[in-house]
Structures are given as structure tokens and as C-alpha cells.
Amino acid sequence: MKIEIIKADRLKPLPDSSSLGFGTIFTDHMFNMDYSPEKGWHNPRIEPYAPIIMDPATMVLHYGQAVFEGLKAYRTKKGSIQLFRPGENFKRLNRSCQLLCIPELDKYFLLDALKQLLAVEKNWVPSAPETSLYIRPTVIAMDPFLGVRASNEYRFYIILSPVGAYYAAGFNPVKILVTKEHVRAVRGGVGEAKTPGNYAASLYAGTSAHKLGYTQVLWLDGIEQKYIEEVGAMNIFFVIDDEIITPALNGSILHGITRDSVIALAREWRYKMSERRISIDEVMEAHDSGKLKEVFGSGTAAVISPVGELRYGDRLITVSGGQVGPMASKFFKALTDIQYGREKDTMGWIEEVNI
Numbered sequence: 640m641k642i643e644i645i646k647a648d649r650l651k652p653l654p655d656s657s658s659l660g661f662g663t664i665f666t667d668h669m670f671n672m673d674y675s676p677e678k679g680w681h682n683p684r685i686e687p688y689a690p691i692i693m694d695p696a697t698m699v700l701h702y703g704q705a706v707f708e709g710l711k712a713y714r715t716k717k718g719s720i721q722l723f724r725p726g727e728n729f730k731r732l733n734r735s736c737q738l739l740c741i742p743e744l745d746k747y748f749l750l751d752a753l754k755q756l757l758a759v760e761k762n763w764v765p766s767a768p769e770t771s772l773y774i775r776p777t778v779i780a781m782d783p784f785l786g787v788r789a790s791n792e793y794r795f796y797i798i799l800s801p802v803g804a805y806y807a808a809g810f811n812p813v814k815i816l817v818t819k820e821h822v823r824a825v826r827g828g829v830g831e832a833k834t835p836g837n838y839a840a841s842l843y844a845g846t847s848a849h850k851l852g853y854t855q856v857l858w859l860d861g862i863e864q865k866y867i868e869e870v871g872a873m874n875i876f877f878v879i880d881d882e883i884i885t886p887a888l889n890g891s892i893l894h895g896i897t898r899d900s901v902i903a904l905a906r907e908w909r910y911k912m913s914e915r916r917i918s919i920d921e922v923m924e925a926h927d928s929g930k931l932k933e934v935f936g937s938g939t940a941a942v943i944s945p946v947g948e949l950r951y952g953d954r955l956i957t958v959s960g961g962q963v964g965p966m967a968s969k970f971f972k973a974l975t976d977i978q979y980g981r982e983k984d985t986m987g988w989i990e991e992v993n994i
């Protein structure tokens with residue numbers, strides 16, 4: 640399929656790359672493509688960034704049939720632009736599509752479309768330290784219809800947003816509340832899918848945690864409320880003695896690409912790396928016996944997010960003395976060095992964009 644390119648008449652002023660926030664500024668162009676049962680995915684085009692006009696009955700607004708992805712384009716010191724494991728994002732997008740009864744997309748075509756969009760928007764990839772161009776591919780159900788069924792028509796689009804470091808406070812440990820009242824997802828549900836409903840469903844617990852002074856919620860499993868799942872919208876790692884542990888993928892945890900990359904690096908470095916069930920009690924006991932060394936989250940937005948404090952019921956524990964631990968630092972540095980091209984990519988994770 641050939642991608643039509645319609646350039647914007649007037650370009651927005653580029654933001655000052657040293658004072659970027661997260662997710663508030665969008666570039667001049669977007670990629671759009673439509674789906675109908677007769678034509679399949681068709682009419683791929685890069686066109687000026689614009690609102691999507693829709694009927695108030697459009698199904699996505701009522702029944703939440705939608706999926707999305709999140710990845711970044713990085714500016715290297717040489718001035719080139721590169722992506723980190725983008726094929727994994729499009730593979731996961733298709734897995735999310737399956738779970739939400741959305742027709743799958745050709746992941747090779749999507750990667751090509753993304754690269755063409757980035758070539759058009761190359762000036763928007765910022766170069767200040769720790770900045771990047773956040774990429775949000777999205778699919779939404781478009782039938783104007785009230786009634787619960789899968790939509791017939793869909794829109795796929797990609798928008799781009801220049802971003803700074805995720806946490807305004809920088810690479811500092813966050814405070815986490817382990818929630819006993821709420822669950823994020825259950826096995827057999829759509830916890831593995833990056834679908835808007837999961838995030839809407841997390842707001843109540845997140846807001847309650849914020850009111851108590853915590854940055855994020857740590858979710859326990861939806862059945863026994865005993866085993867650790869994720870933290871906020873990140874996967875989570877524990878360092879207990881010399882073992883690095885992350886919850887195994889069990890159907891309700893998101894398959895994080897940063898998670899997968901941390902595991903791969905840990906194995907490359909010959910650390911004892913386990914994907915297994917880990918209960919909140921095991922974490923508390925490890926803390927009490929002095930074996931809990933570090934806790935950190937992993938995700939595209941923040942890369943690695945060290946945890947300095949954990950509250951569980953009436954227990955409050957400090958991790959790594961409330962400081963950034965050596966493992967969190969090591970993974971953060973290794974991953975960002977590859978992403979920004981400061982170190983050679985021996986893992987085969989980087990995809991160059993021709994600009």
C-alpha cells in the first residue's frame with residue numbers, strides 16, 4: 640500500500656527542548672488509516688494533525704473498543720534518529736487487537752508508515768538530554784451505533800509528542816501504595832491488552848493513592864490479592880539477596896518491552912534472574928530479614944523508576960534507604976545508552992530511521 644503524504648500549509652513553532660513536559664504538545668502531522676469489512680485496512684495517509692470528527696454515537700466513546708501503544712524515537716549525538724524495538728510494539732498492538740476483537744494490522748507496514756511519518760516530522764525529535772519524541776499508535780472503533788458488539792469500521796492513527804523526562808523530579812525514588820481494596824485486572828480478562836478501559840479502571844485507586852501522598856499503586860493479583868502484578872502502568876522488579884525477581888506473565892500482566900529488555904540484560908550479565916510468582920508477604924519478609932535490596936518499575940515512559948518507599952496496610956517500609964539503588968542505576972544507564980546510541984547495540988534492539 641502506498642502512503643499518501645499531504646503536508647501542512649503552516650508549521651507550528653518548535654518547543655524549547657530543554658523545558659518539555661510529557662504528552663501536552665503534538666507535532667504538525669499524523670498518520671491515518673481506515674478499516675472497513677469490504678476494503679480491509681485502506682487509505683493510509685500522512686496528513687496535517689487534526690481533530691477526528693465523529694458521531695456522538697461512535698462506538699469507541701460508549702464501549703471502549705480501542706487499543707494503543709507507546710514507544711519513543713531518540714536523537715543520537717550524531718543527529719540521527721532511532722527507535723527501540725518498535726517491532727515488539729506492533730506485535731503487542733496485534734495481541735491487544737485480538738483481545739478486543741479488532742482486525743489485526745500488518746506490523747511491517749506499520750513500521751514503514753511510522754518511519755515515513757518520522758521522516759516528515761524529523762525536526763520534532765528533540766536533542767536535549769533525556770528528551771525524545773513519544774509515539775502513540777492507536778486504534779478506535781468507528782461505527783455510529785448503540786449496542787454492544789464489535790464495530791465494523793475502525794480508524795488507526797499515530798500521533799507524536801516531544802517529551803522531557805517522565806518525572807519532573809528526575810530519576811528519584813517514588814513512594815508506592817500497595818492496594819488491598821482495588822485490583823487492576825484478573826486472569827481471563829484484558830489485563831494483557833493496552834486498552835483504555837484498563838486505565839480508566841485504575842483511576843480510582845490511583846487518585847486515592849495520590850491523596851495519601853503516593854505516586855503510584857502497586858497491584859496485587861485479582862483472585863487472592865496476594866501476588867504482585869504491576870506498579871501503576873509499569874512492570875516491577877525486586878532484588879532480594881542476589882536474585883532479581885519479576886512477576887511471571889500470567890495473563891493479567893502487561894508484556895512490557897522494557898521488562899523484557901531488563902530480563903535480557905540481566906541474563907546477558909549472568910545475574911540470577913527469575914520470572915516467577917512473588918507475594919507481597921515474601922517482599923515484607925525479605926525486608927524484615929534485611930534481604931530486600933531494591934525495588935524498581937520498568938516502562939517506556941520512565942525507563943526505570945526506583946521505589947524508595949512501600950506502604951502495605953499499616954506497614955511502611957523504606958527500600959535502599961530511600962535512595963536510587965545500584966541495579967536500578969545500572970539498568971537505567973544500559974538501556975538509555977542503547978536508546979540514545981551512546982553505546983553499541985549488541986542486543987539488536989535498535990532500528991534506524993532514514994531521514
Ligand SMILES: *Cc1c(COP(=O)(O)O)cnc(C)c1O
Pocket residue numbers: 709833869871872873874893894895896897898937938939940
Ligand atoms: C505500557 C505498560 C507497561 C510497560 O510496557 P513497556 O512496553 O515497557 O512500555 C507496563 N504496564 C502497563 C499496564 C502498561 O500499560
